[in-house]
Amino acid sequence: MPKAQRMAQMLTVAEEIFAEQGYLATSMDEIAERVGVSKPMLYEYFGSKEGLLIGCIHRARTELREKTAAAIAGAGSPEEFLRLGLLAFFEFIDEHRRSWALLRQEAAVAVPSAQEEVEGIRQQQTDMIGAVLASFTPDIDPLEAEAFAEIVVGATERLAVWMERRPSVGPALATDYVMAVIWPGVSARLTKLPAPARPA
């Protein structure tokens, strides 16, 4: 089997087993066995157990970024930006429950560099939100814009975890909840609103 294909297969299997049993409880031998290959192959391609985990996170991160970017491409107003971005996020989580659990709960604790990867995902999101805020409010205090973005990401992430425990709550409703809480506060800070003309 060619290398790229084998690596993708390894990531898929590892993601599944990590999500099932947790990072610590999973042995490299087990992953190797389920892939149908011997342990040194995993080390050949990923260097270490941590490297394998990071590979999983990295792949999910790329996918999430692509989906979100595509979703917000057609947005006009800041409200639409936020709403479409949130919806894309919740839909992604909904489709990848297991890997999401892995990313959010397993990776962060186990390994410092995996933690950095997960932080990278958040950074990617806060950057996007911060950019939206700044584009509609050029004179906003940068520190405040950053804080707002962090708050939105934190709220969203937490609600995604909660959504998993509530089968009746889907991506659309989750988006509504987040928007209901944060939009009044966020919009109050936007000076350059889209539809109405800017007052000063």
Next chain:
Amino acid sequence: MPKAQRMAQMLTVAEEIFAEQGYLATSMDEIAERVGVSKPMLYEYFGSKEGLLIGCIHRARTELREKTAAAIAGAGSPEEFLRLGLLAFFEFIDEHRRSWALLRQEAAVAVPSAQEEVEGIRQQQTDMIGAVLASFTPDIDPLEAEAFAEIVVGATERLAVWMERRPSVGPALATDYVMAVIWPGVSARLTKLPAPARPA
């Protein structure tokens, strides 16, 4: 040394080393050495490495609950409840930066049951917030109240992590940021507002 005292000492040392190096990179031998005792003593009192970690989390959780409960005791309005609760939380984090990092970043991934303990802390917070919301809006949809509480907790937690990277941001400013984003949205849902009479 009596058992209770020794256990407390072990927790203190373990918390410190876990926070310094991460859960995985810390060996029981190292903790034992720094406590000035042999490894089997740790196992005698905490059963396992995981048990020791959970002990750390549990102690922090108790302390956090006590501080928060004390802080919101004198609150009159829902806004004051939230504000005082948030402030108490950020102050707690500010005083326990290292153990906070441990709880948030290390514990969750490494060990399933540690994760449950951390979720217990969040549960404790969402319950408190949910109760405040419900007490001021008895007719609120319970699911919505839960979602709101999760959002507030998520936003707060995330901002606490961010606060660590921003030395210029203290508990007071962090509280202001969170309130600025969430309060307009939350208050819009409260039917029984404190100062003005309820319209219908």
Next chain:
DNA sequence: CGCAGTAGGTTACTCGAAGTAAGTTACGAG
């Protein structure tokens, strides 16, 4: 055809750290 180089793979180890069995010391009560 035959053979060289390499991609893809394996077996069989080392080593470090979690967890344990069995034994030792200190000390207060009868």
Next chain:
DNA sequence: CTCGTAACTTACTTCGAGTAACCTACTGCG
């Protein structure tokens, strides 16, 4: 002063991450 127990230790076993060394089959080329 000796019995019982709480607090503690040394010396293991076991398991899993990571590695060294070796193998195999295919592809291109004289």
